[in-house]
Amino acid sequence: MPIPGFRSRQELFDFLDDYARERKEEIDRWQLGKRKGLIKSYVLETAPPDGSGQIDIAATLSPTGWQITPIDAAMLYRVDNRGGKHLGYLEPLSHRYLILHSIEEARWIDQTVKGHVKETASLDSMWLAGGFFFNLWQILILPQLPERYVKLKFEHMARFEGSAGEAEEETDEDEELEEGWMGEEVEERRASSLMIAERVDRIARFLPQFQDLHPPFKAIKMLRIPSTTTGRGGYEFWTWGKITYRAHDFRDGRSQIISITRLYEQVTEAIERTIWLQMGETKLQESSDTTLKGAPVTLEFDPPLDLPTFQNFVTTTFARGQGPLRLWGNPIYLSDKKAHIYGVDLHLWQRIYLDLTPRRFVVILPRGTCGNTVHRLVTNIQRYLDPGVRTFIGNRLYDDLIRDTLLGRENRL
Amino acid sequence: MNETLFAPTPLFQLNLMLFLSWPAPPSFVEPIFWREGFELRSIAPSIGVPLEALARAQTANLPIQPTASPELVLEQNSQQQLLLIECKSSSFGPASSTSQQSRALLACTGPYLAERIGIVEAMAWKGYLLYVVGGGQESPMQDTLQALGQELQAARISAANGGAMGIHIRADGVYLSPDARSNIPVQALRQSPANGVQVMTLEQGEDPRPLYLIPFDPSIGVDDPAERRVLEERVRQALTSLIGSRLDMPSLEVAMDEILTAVTEVWNLWENSRATIGFRNAVRAYVRDVLRQLRNLGAHIESHEHHFAFAQVTPNIARDLRRYLDSAAFRRGEIDLWSEAVQLDFSSLSEGW
Numbered sequence: 001m002p003i004p005g006f007r008s009r010q011e012l013f014d015f016l017d018d019y020a021r022e023r024k025e026e027i028d029r030w031q032l033g034k035r036k037g038l039i040k041s042y043v044l045e046t047a048p049p050d051g052s053g054q055i056d057i058a059a060t061l062s063p064t065g066w067q068i069t070p071i072d073a074a075m076l077y078r079v080d081n082r083g084g085k086h087l088g089y090l091e092p093l094s095h096r097y098l099i100l101h102s103i104e105e106a107r108w109i110d111q112t113v114k115g116h117v118k119e120t121a122s123l124d125s126m127w128l129a130g131g132f133f134f135n136l137w138q139i140l141i142l143p144q145l146p147e148r149y150v151k152l153k154f155e156h157m158a159r160f161e162g163s164a165g166e167a168e169e170e171t172d173e174d175e176e177l178e179e180g181w182m183g184e185e186v187e188e189r190r191a192s193s194l195m196i197a198e199r200v201d202r203i204a205r206f207l208p209q210f211q212d213l214h215p216p217f218k219a220i221k222m223l224r225i226p227s228t229t230t231g232r233g234g235y236e237f238w239t240w241g242k243i244t245y246r247a248h249d250f251r252d253g254r255s256q257i258i259s260i261t262r263l264y265e266q267v268t269e270a271i272e273r274t275i276w277l278q279m280g281e282t283k284l285q286e287s288s289d290t291t292l293k294g295a296p297v298t299l300e301f302d303p304p305l306d307l308p309t310f311q312n313f314v315t316t317t318f319a320r321g322q323g324p325l326r327l328w329g330n331p332i333y334l335s336d337k338k339a340h341i342y343g344v345d346l347h348l349w350q351r352i353y354l355d356l357t358p359r360r361f362v363v364i365l366p367r368g369t370c371g372n373t374v375h376r377l378v379t380n381i382q383r384y385l386d387p388g389v390r391t392f393i394g395n396r397l398y399d400d401l402i403r404d405t406l407l408g409r410e411n412r413l
Numbered sequence: 414m415n416e417t418l419f420a421p422t423p424l425f426q427l428n429l430m431l432f433l434s435w436p437a438p439p440s441f442v443e444p445i446f447w448r449e450g451f452e453l454r455s456i457a458p459s460i461g462v463p464l465e466a467l468a469r470a471q472t473a474n475l476p477i478q479p480t481a482s483p484e485l486v487l488e489q490n491s492q493q494q495l496l497l498i499e500c501k502s503s504s505f506g507p508a509s510s511t512s513q514q515s516r517a518l519l520a521c522t523g524p525y526l527a528e529r530i531g532i533v534e535a536m537a538w539k540g541y542l543l544y545v546v547g548g549g550q551e552s553p554m555q556d557t558l559q560a561l562g563q564e565l566q567a568a569r570i571s572a573a574n575g576g577a578m579g580i581h582i583r584a585d586g587v588y589l590s591p592d593a594r595s596n597i598p599v600q601a602l603r604q605s606p607a608n609g610v611q612v613m614t615l616e617q618g619e620d621p622r623p624l625y626l627i628p629f630d631p632s633i634g635v636d637d638p639a640e641r642r643v644l645e646e647r648v649r650q651a652l653t654s655l656i657g658s659r660l661d662m663p664s665l666e667v668a669m670d671e672i673l674t675a676v677t678e679v680w681n682l683w684e685n686s687r688a689t690i691g692f693r694n695a696v697r698a699y700v701r702d703v704l705r706q707l708r709n710l711g712a713h714i715e716s717h718e719h720h721f722a723f724a725q726v727t728p729n730i731a732r733d734l735r736r737y738l739d740s741a742a743f744r745r746g747e748i749d750l751w752s753e754a755v756q757l758d759f760s761s762l763s764e765g766w
Contacts, residue, residue: 119732278678284529287458289454290457292626334622349735357616359616364626392440395438
């Protein structure tokens, strides 16, 4: 049943366009009200498609308790939580991706979305790794918008250095502070964290050298993509699929999110086509031939992880069941430098096989384990273990796969 | 370079050969088969030996098996070649019982195999039988293959070419060393340096084993403690994932075959094998123990002959069950797949799970 207020997509988008403009004007006057949240969108991935081609939103969201009410016939919903508090507006983008638009207070809505994604096996976030951001920067922003201003945030936290007892739980409070924050910040603890706001062509002069000199500059945590309609402001894409609107135009930001989500979907499908471990069968006259298809994902560390860091990673992640990767399994230690884990990815409760050494991690995903797991692994390993990690999908660099998909060179097999 | 103490098992060899036929970066493995266009065609196919070969072998008093089942068959379309791979820890002589299988494999020529697969212009295809053996065994294995080839030739049986290569585990890596007489149709092996082709780099003291894509082969058995452990963890992993991923629905089912297929993707190859009955029983006994724990947590579970079904799964029950599956107690709990008590346990047949 249509809810009062918005009877159509048109009405909602007009409202959000006005809302975005008002907030941007407040930002420009340095008067962004604490009680008025910026528009945020969250890109959510559902479990791999079952072949039906249609997403069953009610079934997918039932574990969250979210109440959805159709706004129009074109797949747009108002979303409230179990207690009736408004969350935002949900827009299915494909059979695999949902976008939640919200104007609620950032800290609350961030925690709500993260919490439900964590607790729901059929939901995950869109995970944008440093290589993904860098390709967007290099191919979309640098040649097309050289005179615009962008903002980049880099962050690497050496979570697994030191003793096993020191890997504390991280909070993303820094993101909450971004909303009213306009300056630069350099923060050092056991981490490298830096934000740059500068003209695109100027950043291009030093960023590659910075990345060579200091690998944490590869761990991009946020990229603000300039607005293409207003000439000012932009949309901040965070590693975990949150987008904050800091421009005048909701529709423009939404278009950018849709483009990037479609790119992400194509890359994810290309990963799954390449790596899924699966049985193949060829029928013969009186029998059949069975084969096994797939390819490993290999994450290379150069220089190798030092032994205490490697062992701390294995112990924290598996033996203690802690840390940001949320992987489950019993390490089979083949030596002090090698462990095999036939485990489970607790985001989705799907199987994952890992062969870990300080030089490289080899990962096998059985068919059905979402390719999103690869994006999440790369993002988090870059952020917490080695910002310079090089990832291969089969024999192909992950970054090259993203580039080729972006340029339309990736062929469907 | 010193050889390490790790002795390649057939399961290690089989899994290494699989990885050599998949794309990968050199930091993990040098996929020599994949680089030359070889693709995995089949695992453990059952191939009937040509009837005329069986007849001529019988006439010549040559022991030969009526069916051949190589561990892997690779196919290279560009050169129209089929590569049959057989993995053994050590070599054997022409008089051994194992040579009956070798004669059967050699009697399956390229055109015969191509015809069986249904390839057009099968006559143009070549076949090659490659024995992968432990390091140092390649020369005696090559002697055996040559002797068997001569026997077949004398009996007027057409035979494929065959050769042997050894897997040498050294401190700095894993090397494939073909016998000098082998002429294996893989360029990287034909141009092998004197100490072999390095396919995997190892740090000092690093174990060479890759992940086991195939953790189980009933024709080989599982004696190695580490390989047993892999199988145990695969069973635990399969059950955890199949139940844990479905608990968001108010009701769910898990079938025994789903568990076994998650334990090894190619379970269908062996599901009718007598050698797997004990394994199936043992997995069923373990699942029954886990279900008992889950029932104690409030789960409503009905057991049927080939599957079990959860009903009335509320968010609270789902949370409690997941918490249990994620707990150290469950993760570290003992799994017995090997004792006679569980392998011969048929009690579940009468009472369900």
